[in-house]
Amino acid sequence: MPQQDSDGQISAVRSFNRFYTRKLGVLDQQLLKTPFSLSEARVLYELANGENLAAKEIGIELGLDPGYLSRIVQNFDENGLITRKPLPSDRRQYQLSLTAKGRQAFAKLDRSSHDDVAAMLATLPRGDSERLIGAMAVIERLLGAPSVSPRPAILRGLRPGDMGWVVQSHGSLYASEYGFDSSFEGLVAEIAAKFLSSYDASRERCWIADVDGAQVGSIFLVRHTDDVAKLRLLLVDPAGRGQGLGRRLVAECVAFGRQCGYRKITLWTQSILVAARRIYQDAGFVQVATEPHRSFGQSLIGETWEREL
Amino acid sequence: MPQQDSDGQISAVRSFNRFYTRKLGVLDQQLLKTPFSLSEARVLYELANGENLAAKEIGIELGLDPGYLSRIVQNFDENGLITRKPLPSDRRQYQLSLTAKGRQAFAKLDRSSHDDVAAMLATLPRGDSERLIGAMAVIERLLGAPSVSPRPAILRGLRPGDMGWVVQSHGSLYASEYGFDSSFEGLVAEIAAKFLSSYDASRERCWIADVDGAQVGSIFLVRHTDDVAKLRLLLVDPAGRGQGLGRRLVAECVAFGRQCGYRKITLWTQSILVAARRIYQDAGFVQVATEPHRSFGQSLIGETWEREL
DNA sequence: CGAGATACTTGCCAAAGTCAAATAATTATT
């Protein structure tokens, strides 16, 4: 089943690649009317959008053969499109930058490409262009170079779809990592439903950790008694792990709980959730009770943790 | 402002094009290790996936220069990869088909491309490959010729995470398309929770429409009274629209309802959900009651539909 | 039938791109 799935996915991706190869080919055909080859145009683009690049950087960025690139650069130089300033710190390299003439040549190219895309978008029914852009953004984010410094997550309040995401990610994550069955997802859905239908905004809240609009983590603080708050549904998606997001979420909860005048925060977790337990411990929670139980299709040891505020 | 908007969209598309040009370039580099050029590989692909093509058809499909294509075909012929059978109805054309050797060469190419994509997908975190496929499907549908056959969806039972997906997609879709507020997502979560916690597998069921592991649609049939079943939570994601999925889901429900011995199916919907109403109508449901109400932050007209079994 | 269109072929050629070796500067190692 997983094999079949991934084979289907692979052929879906390959089909898209063939499809988009064709699309790009059509868009690139207008280059035949310009004095530039596709590679030259790409180099020109890099020069126009980066300050003082060296040939090396362009080569890495575009994956071009150094020899070929060298000739393209020379050619640009001979035609007065760029200037080459020796780099003081490394005299093997040059700083390449466009001349006025070069910028003009780029502008012309840029405009024609702009118009081509505009024409393509214009054929789409109203609303479809937004969907298109959205889908492209998803692909770019998913396949883009794993940015050296991960994009910062922000903690925000609920938006439509968030609660469903909380249910879904709890359901699928706990199923794949700990073998929990669907009853767990049902429990989360119940908590989610109860929260949405009747939460007291002044004393209860949830936070979603968000990276570029994608949810990567969640936490809830709800009323248990007038004096005691309960922390629930802490989760950090694999995509957001390793940047202390869990800690940030818990800290946010604790701060909010204190601000609301609760005297204590309590939470229920399982002994197998080692990463979460560490976070609670580091945030000043202590384990006050432990009790084996059978739930979600597994034999578990439930733990109650508390922290005075 | 529309101008500004569309300029932003245009540059988003162009940025994606540059990005994907690069991606494809990387994937195509493995072709350097094969005896085929990109164009040759594309021709080979067409030959392997079409029966008895003529050169003309391939040329149109791939946008290749006829002269160049002719030489590629000749070259394939000389190397024993294809046979050329004169077409009786038009002696200018040949029917091209792969020989065993040709199929073998293609299989090798195909496998290497398959493995490349598999490797790429393998680097994605859990769940991201489904998102990727979904986004690609959207682009292909929006930009593709109307005849692009969508990948077939299968209807299956619940898996972990599915119920959360149902909540999420209802929440975000109805928010963006009709302005519903969070209380709607809460209602869906409640229905979902109730279903998971206590559904009678012999008389209640839910189906998920699945394309390559990504959810694109849902429907539920639950007990209302002993004789009457209730249809709920019909949804088709934009990525799965336009292939009659809604109809298939409803038909599945009706068949199951009949098989369970219900005498009637009832459902509640809103007048603004035009697409859904058409589906119900075509499936033999009739509207039996209508009632204005204020819910989910909107003024709506609720409708009750029924169908005898 | 004849005029055009169509499917392909052929010759010619320039551009695009690869590969390996050379050069000059930098960095690492002993």
Add this chain to the structure above:
DNA sequence: AATAATTATTTGACTTTGGCAAGTATCTCG
């Protein structure tokens, strides 16, 4: 500090790719 290894770029020699235009044979339509 001298030597070795690495890096950024250049150059020469080459192949491949693919565009263009002028053919040839066949088909289609009036």
